Amino acid sequence: MDLTLLLIQALNGVQYGLLLFLIASGLTIVFGIMGVINLAHGSFYMIGAYLAYSLTAWTGHIFWAVLLGAPLAALLGLVVERLFIVHLYHRDHLQQVLLTFGLILIFNEVQSIIWGDDPHSVAKPEFLEFSIPLTDVQSYPAYNLFLGVVCLALAGVMYWVVQKTRLGMRIRAGSSNPEMIQALGINTKVLFATVFSIGVTMAALAGLLAAPERSVYPGIGEQVLIISFVVVVIGGIGSIKGAFVGALMIGLFDSLGSTILRSMDHIELVSGLSVDNLTSVTIYALMAAILLWRPAGLYGRAQ
Amino acid sequence: MVTIPRLSALLVLAAVVIGLALAPVYGETYAIKVATRMVVFAIFAMSLDLLLGYTGLVSFGHAAFFGIAAYSLQIFSPEYEAANLLVALPVVLGVTAAAGALIGALVVRTSGIYFIMVTLAFAQMLFYFFHDSQIAGGSDGAYIWVKPVLALGQTVLLDFESRETLLWFSIAAMLAVYALLVVLLRSPFGQVIQGIKVNEHRMRALGYDTYRYKLVSFVISATVAGLAGFIFACIDGYVAPELLGWHESGVGLVMVILGGMGTLLGPIVGAVAFLGVEELAKERALVGPLAENFQIVIGVFVIAVVLLLKNGLVGTLAGAGKPPAPTPEDETAGDKS
Amino acid sequence: MSEAVLRTEAVSKSFGGLHAVKSVTLDFFTGQVDVVIGPNGAGKTTLINLLSGDLPPSSGRIAYRGQDITAMPPHRISQLGLGRSYQRTNIFPEFTCYRNVWLAAQSRMRSSMRFFRPASARKDVAARADRAIELAGLTKRAHDVAANVSHGEQRQLEVAMLLATEPEVLLLDEPLAGMGPEETENIIQLIHTLKATHCVVLIEHDMDAVFAVADQLTVMVNGEVLATGAPDQIRANETVREAYLGDETI
Numbered sequence: 001m002d003l004t005l006l007l008i009q010a011l012n013g014v015q016y017g018l019l020l021f022l023i024a025s026g027l028t029i030v031f032g033i034m035g036v037i038n039l040a041h042g043s044f045y046m047i048g049a050y051l052a053y054s055l056t057a058w059t060g061h062i063f064w065a066v067l068l069g070a071p072l073a074a075l076l077g078l079v080v081e082r083l084f085i086v087h088l089y090h091r092d093h094l095q096q097v098l099l100t101f102g103l104i105l106i107f108n109e110v111q112s113i114i115w116g117d118d119p120h121s122v123a124k125p126e127f128l129e130f131s132i133p134l135t136d137v138q139s140y141p142a143y144n145l146f147l148g149v150v151c152l153a154l155a156g157v158m159y160w161v162v163q164k165t166r167l168g169m170r171i172r173a174g175s176s177n178p179e180m181i182q183a184l185g186i187n188t189k190v191l192f193a194t195v196f197s198i199g200v201t202m203a204a205l206a207g208l209l210a211a212p213e214r215s216v217y218p219g220i221g222e223q224v225l226i227i228s229f230v231v232v233v234i235g236g237i238g239s240i241k242g243a244f245v246g247a248l249m250i251g252l253f254d255s256l257g258s259t260i261l262r263s264m265d266h267i268e269l270v271s272g273l274s275v276d277n278l279t280s281v282t283i284y285a286l287m288a289a290i291l292l293w294r295p296a297g298l299y300g301r302a303q
Numbered sequence: 304m305v306t307i308p309r310l311s312a313l314l315v316l317a318a319v320v321i322g323l324a325l326a327p328v329y330g331e332t333y334a335i336k337v338a339t340r341m342v343v344f345a346i347f348a349m350s351l352d353l354l355l356g357y358t359g360l361v362s363f364g365h366a367a368f369f370g371i372a373a374y375s376l377q378i379f380s381p382e383y384e385a386a387n388l389l390v391a392l393p394v395v396l397g398v399t400a401a402a403g404a405l406i407g408a409l410v411v412r413t414s415g416i417y418f419i420m421v422t423l424a425f426a427q428m429l430f431y432f433f434h435d436s437q438i439a440g441g442s443d444g445a446y447i448w449v450k451p452v453l454a455l456g457q458t459v460l461l462d463f464e465s466r467e468t469l470l471w472f473s474i475a476a477m478l479a480v481y482a483l484l485v486v487l488l489r490s491p492f493g494q495v496i497q498g499i500k501v502n503e504h505r506m507r508a509l510g511y512d513t514y515r516y517k518l519v520s521f522v523i524s525a526t527v528a529g530l531a532g533f534i535f536a537c538i539d540g541y542v543a544p545e546l547l548g549w550h551e552s553g554v555g556l557v558m559v560i561l562g563g564m565g566t567l568l569g570p571i572v573g574a575v576a577f578l579g580v581e582e583l584a585k586e587r588a589l590v591g592p593l594a595e596n597f598q599i600v601i602g603v604f605v606i607a608v609v610l611l612l613k614n615g616l617v618g619t620l621a622g623a624g625k626p627p628a629p630t631p632e633d634e635t636a637g638d639k640s
Numbered sequence: 641m642s643e644a645v646l647r648t649e650a651v652s653k654s655f656g657g658l659h660a661v662k663s664v665t666l667d668f669f670t671g672q673v674d675v676v677i678g679p680n681g682a683g684k685t686t687l688i689n690l691l692s693g694d695l696p697p698s699s700g701r702i703a704y705r706g707q708d709i710t711a712m713p714p715h716r717i718s719q720l721g722l723g724r725s726y727q728r729t730n731i732f733p734e735f736t737c738y739r740n741v742w743l744a745a746q747s748r749m750r751s752s753m754r755f756f757r758p759a760s761a762r763k764d765v766a767a768r769a770d771r772a773i774e775l776a777g778l779t780k781r782a783h784d785v786a787a788n789v790s791h792g793e794q795r796q797l798e799v800a801m802l803l804a805t806e807p808e809v810l811l812l813d814e815p816l817a818g819m820g821p822e823e824t825e826n827i828i829q830l831i832h833t834l835k836a837t838h839c840v841v842l843i844e845h846d847m848d849a850v851f852a853v854a855d856q857l858t859v860m861v862n863g864e865v866l867a868t869g870a871p872d873q874i875r876a877n878e879t880v881r882e883a884y885l886g887d888e889t890i
Contacts, residue, residue: 037420084606087610097553098608099606099609102602105599106602229420273437273438277436280431287424486756487755493755493759502732505732507714507718508694509718509744509747509805513715516753
């Protein structure tokens with residue numbers, strides 16, 4: 001294992017972390033403001049990815065797919081909020097979990113009906129179809145770099161919205177003190193619908209942008225959902241800053257950790273279990289460790 | 304649920320038990336398998352209701368213990384001969400209880416939404432553990448080639464290769480769990496966990512170390528889920544990582560809510576009804592081409608249950624919403640008047 | 641008078657920048673009723689929360705019979721013999737009053753990790769619960785669901801739950817608020833009876849009740865102890881008159 005490899009993995013980690021942030025931020029804001037735990041959040045990532053597949057095939061270019069897909073996702077978010085999520089305000093978490101669980105089942109089957117169960121790949125834009133050489137043998141794909149930069153820019157836009165705009169002021173007020181929104185006389189119906197729709201759009205954007213790099217297959221929604229949960233728990237539920245820190249932590253930990261563990265694949269702990277099998281397990285161990293230290297996450301308010 | 308279960312509850316229970324036990328009459332292998340699965344999930348849902356309905360802990364990772372037990376049996380079973388129930392069952396339940404204690408010690412520290420997410424994350428961690436390693440077949444799963452028997456010395460009393468035997472054993476196990484919960488809930492321990500569900504802060508102020516009681520409840524619940532997982536592994540003799548997956552955990556929650564949370568009968572009714580609906584949703588004659596994608600029907604069904612059936616089937620049918628609470632005064636009241 | 645049962649030494653509590661309790665040093669004794677009075681926001685309830693362990697102090701030390709209980713969790717403090725009632729009724733609303741008190745009484749079993757015999761078989765717990773209910777004057781409501789009884793009766797239930805834990809120190813946070821005159825009289829009598837063998841700390845606004853039961857009076861304003869002493873001394877204290885009591889209340 002050499003330094004260049006570690007550098008590549010660190011870059012991958014940051015890029016993965018930024019992608020996770022796009023997804024987890026929606027999850028954490030929706031919880032912070034509306035008090036709703038949304039299991040179907042991962043499904044919107046999946047829908048984004050499949051939109052990337054279909055729209056790229058139709059328009060011929062991933063950029064058009066992103067431009068068309070994002071408003072479609074926002075619209076879908078509004079519809080889902082009006083039809084289903086609206087029933088979950090002021091209901092207990094259990095009912096929220098179950099209703100959104102039902103939504104996942106429906107989304108998954110709709111995906112299977114429309115797109116089938118085979119994995120698909122999405123073409124990268126031609127001008128990014130190259131790799132940046134780092135050493136004689138190693139290089140870094142340009143699209144990954146591009147993906148990282150776009151995610152960073154989106155995170156920057158989000159920071160600006162949250163810190164500098166009227167909507168952001170309301171979001172901040174709502175996350176730290178949901179009663180305050182009522183007290184300020186803000187139209188919660190509009191605010192909630194807007195916030196939910198933004199959250200859905202962010203998750204779908206993540207799916208759209210990542211599709212050329214990660215390919216598209218059934219079940220990706222659940223995978224990112226659960227990792228996003230880990231991110232949100234680590235950062236503290238409702239905290240956007242926490243989601244950012246948590247996402248980068250998980251991203252780096254995942255890619256560097258798996259590199260290190262894979263280099264030890266010859267070490268067998270017991271028959272059938274070697275060290276590199278534990279790659280996926282380690283991020284949960286990290287979460288457990290952080291919760292032992294701070295049961296409400298890094299930036300969460302103590303309950 | 305009262306100190307002595309009410310007559311109507313016992314009648315419903317008797318009807319369900321008789322209906323399930325008669326499965327061999329109206330069908331061959333498939334009917335018996337479905338009936339056994341119903342009983343297994345009834346046990347699983349009862350274990351979950353101990354947390355959900357009686358301790359106030361919403362676990363979204365309960366399938367982990369179901370799966371751990373199933374895997375433990377697979378790993379413990381010798382390849383070419385039958386494991387003896389007298390040894391295998393205590394070993395499997397012991398392993399599950401230990402896992403419950405270890406995970407519980409961590410997750411019980413959290414509450415509310417954190418508890419939901421953390422239980423889910425731990426279950427997922429175990430899912431990947433079995434999925435990525437080759438301990439028991441990895442993502443392909445693994446077989447239990449010879450199913451367990453109950454043997455005393457050389458005499459085989461029960462052989463799980465027989466589907467009827469397994470069905471009747473699982474029904475007996477379900478009734479045993481029902482009885483265990485009745486006893487548990489009216490014991491001093493049961494009173495404490497029910498108090499924690501209603502007002503944990505007050506329980507602490509009254510001098511109860513609520514963490515310990517919640518942890519013990521978690522371990523008991525995990526162990527009972529392990530019993531369900533043990534029997535499940537005997538149905539097809541096959542285990543796969545999906546047993547620990549979040550889908551199974553979600554289904555368990557749906558069953559409890561469907562039947563009625565915080566009742567003993569609810570989880571049984573919920574499990575039977577849910578799997579019944581699932582069977583119907585796979586029926587091409589009934590749902591047409593959707594049978595291929597029956598999960599869509601289940602999804603709609605789940606959403607309908609959440610929106611329309613707040614007290615569950617048992618609560619709604621009983622009319623009163625909640626059955627009378629198990630109170631110590633049931634007996635002392637008589638003394639005083 | 642012997643040594644103090646409960647003592648605070650320079651105890652403070654702040655929330656962010658707000659100092660709710662500032663360097664409070666007080667002694668509480670068995671055989672007397674200490675009443676803490678003061679305007680709303682004076683830090684009286686916060687003080688009780690510090691004593692019962694519901695909140696950890698920011699600084700200072702709290703000792704019960706010489707034992708440091710400053711950072712102890714509430715359940716251990718309760719087991720030592722400090723019980724409290726809550727200003728905002730804090731009960732198990734969906735249980736009957738009897739079951740509420742039962743849970744309090746059962747907390748004095750050596751351990752509730754008992755899984756097989758029914759709880760109702762514990763005659764000692766039943767006796768404790770019955771006695772507490774009777775003392776609080778709640779017998780006729782015992783089998784009604786707590787959420788359905790009147791506000792005043794819920795206040796009595798608070799007292800009954802406290803008594804059922806058989807504490808040595810009773811921390812009563814406005815127990816009389818919302819009670820009718822008859823019940824108020826009953827509870828005042830009860831406090832009189834209990835004080836011989838208990839240490840009673842009472843927060844109260846009703847000045848008639850205060851002067852009816854107080855052996856020692858502590859006035860808190862803005863988180864600080866303004867004065868402490870016998871009721872007559874406090875009544876005569878000019879600073880207290882100006883700051884809080886007002887002439888008409890005396």
